[in-house]
Amino acid sequence: MRSFPMPLIALSAALLLSACAEKKSEEAATDQSASAESAGPAIAGVVAPGVAFRYDYAFTLPGKAISQVQQQHAAACQNLGPSRCRVTGIAYDQPGEDQVSARLDLLLAPDLAHRFANEGMAAVEQAEGKLDNAHVTGENAGDAIKLSQSDSAANDAEITRIEARLAAKGLTSAERVELRQQVATLREQQRGQAQDRKAKEASIATTPVVFSYTSQSILNGSGTFAKAAGSSWSRVQSLLAFVTLLLGGALPWLLLVGAIVLLWRSAALSRLLKRLFGAPSPEPSPSE
Numbered sequence: 001m002r003s004f005p006m007p008l009i010a011l012s013a014a015l016l017l018s019a020c021a022e023k024k025s026e027e028a029a030t031d032q033s034a035s036a037e038s039a040g041p042a043i044a045g046v047v048a049p050g051v052a053f054r055y056d057y058a059f060t061l062p063g064k065a066i067s068q069v070q071q072q073h074a075a076a077c078q079n080l081g082p083s084r085c086r087v088t089g090i091a092y093d094q095p096g097e098d099q100v101s102a103r104l105d106l107l108l109a110p111d112l113a114h115r116f117a118n119e120g121m122a123a124v125e126q127a128e129g130k131l132d133n134a135h136v137t138g139e140n141a142g143d144a145i146k147l148s149q150s151d152s153a154a155n156d157a158e159i160t161r162i163e164a165r166l167a168a169k170g171l172t173s174a175e176r177v178e179l180r181q182q183v184a185t186l187r188e189q190q191r192g193q194a195q196d197r198k199a200k201e202a203s204i205a206t207t208p209v210v211f212s213y214t215s216q217s218i219l220n221g222s223g224t225f226a227k228a229a230g231s232s233w234s235r236v237q238s239l240l241a242f243v244t245l246l247l248g249g250a251l252p253w254l255l256l257v258g259a260i261v262l263l264w265r266s267a268a269l270s271r272l273l274k275r276l277f278g279a280p281s282p283e284p285s286p287s288e
Contacts, residue, residue, distance in 0.1 A: 049142065050140065050141060050142020050143065050145075050204060051138045051139065051140055051141065051142065051204075052138065052139045052141040052200065052203035052204050052207070053110065053113065053136060053137070053138045053207050054136070054137050054138070054207065054208045054209075054210075055113055055114070055117050055134070055135075055136055055207065055208070055209040055210065056134065056135040056136075056137075056210045056212070057117055057120070057131065057133075057134045057209075057210070057211050057212070058131070058132040058133045058134070058212045058214070059124045059129050059130070059131060059132060059211065059212070059213050059214070060129055060130055060132050060213075060214050060215075060216050061124060061127050061128070061129030061130075061213060061214075061215065061216065062127065062128060062129070062215065062216055063094075063097075063098045063099065063100040063215035063216070065127035065128070065129065066092075066100045066102050066213045066215060067092065067100075067102070068127065069123050069124055069127050069129065069213065070090070070092070070102050070104055070211070070213060072123045073104055073106075073120050073123065073211055074087050074090065074104060076116070076119070076120070077106050077108070077116075080108075080112065080116075083109075084108065084109045084112060085106060085107070085108045085109070085112065085116070086106065086107045087104070087105070087106055088105045088106065088107055088208075089103070089104070089105035090102075090103070090104055090105070091103040091104075098215060099215055100213070100214075100215040101212075101213065101214050101215070102212070102213040103210065103211070103212045103213070104210070104211040104212075104213075105208070105209075105210055106208070106209040106210070106211070107206045107207070107208055107209075108206065108207050108209055109206065109207070110204070110205070110206070110207045113207035113209055116209060117134075117209055120211060129216075132214070139200075139203065141200040141201075141203050141204050142204065144200055145197050145200050145201065148193045148196055148197050148200075149197070151189075151193060152190055152193050152194070155186045155189055155190055155193075156190075158186055159183055159186050159187065162179050162182055162183050162186075163183065165179060166179050166180070166183075
């Protein structure tokens with residue numbers, strides 16, 4: 001038997017291990033990419049400071065699994081603690097045995113919102129559900145706060161100027177009333193702007209996340225029968241659309257042909273009645 005040098009054997013083993021490691025890395029990257037796509041929009045790393053985000057995720061699940069998944073999502077929020085996540089609303093509606101719709105409203109710390117939404121997908125997939133749609137919206141609340149602060153500073157300066165005029169002598173009663181009304185209007189604007197800034201600051205500090213759940217129908221399920229039913233329904237819809245299009249093009253001509261047939265039949269019927277009963281004969285005059 002031919003023997004191979006030890007350095008050659010060691011090099012071959014190293015190359016084999018390297019190839020296996022690269023293959024595993026590629027498979028892991030592929031799995032992570034597929035998981036990210038199934039979890040909806042990914043905005044991690046691009047969140048700008050001062051932007052208030054809102055996450056809306058819509059899931060479709062088997063009706064019997066909705067309550068359990070909703071409870072799992074609520075429990076995951078409670079495990080984070082009230083300072084990081086709070087449940088602000090829960091709704092569950094079941095008008096029929098297999099008709100279920102539900103909703104879960106959450107407020108999360110901004111740095112946890114995206115990860116929480118992605119992890120929420122795991123419970124949905126384990127229950128044989130899927131993500132129907134996801135929307136992430138944002139508002140540049142930071143710039144709005146800065147603009148409001150600038151407006152408030154300008155109002156403060158105007159109030160100071162008007163109050164200085166009120167302190168001066170020589171103003172008429174009508175002028176003083178007008179100036180006081182201006183001050184009252186400016187102070188009211190100040191209060192409104194302060195409340196607005198407070199709300200926008202709160203929107204930056206917490207991120208709303210809304211999960212909505214809908215039960216699967218026979219046409220959008222994941223089983224073999226559901227897929228077959230969905231395919232059949234799609235074909236029926238296509239056939240109905242074709243028939244509607246065909247009737248839309250042929251209907252004017254059909255109406256025209258029908259009108260001609262009716263006119264011909266009425267003329268033919270009139271001639272037939274005349275042949276059967278004849279034309280009425282004139283009555284004789286009295287002189288005859």
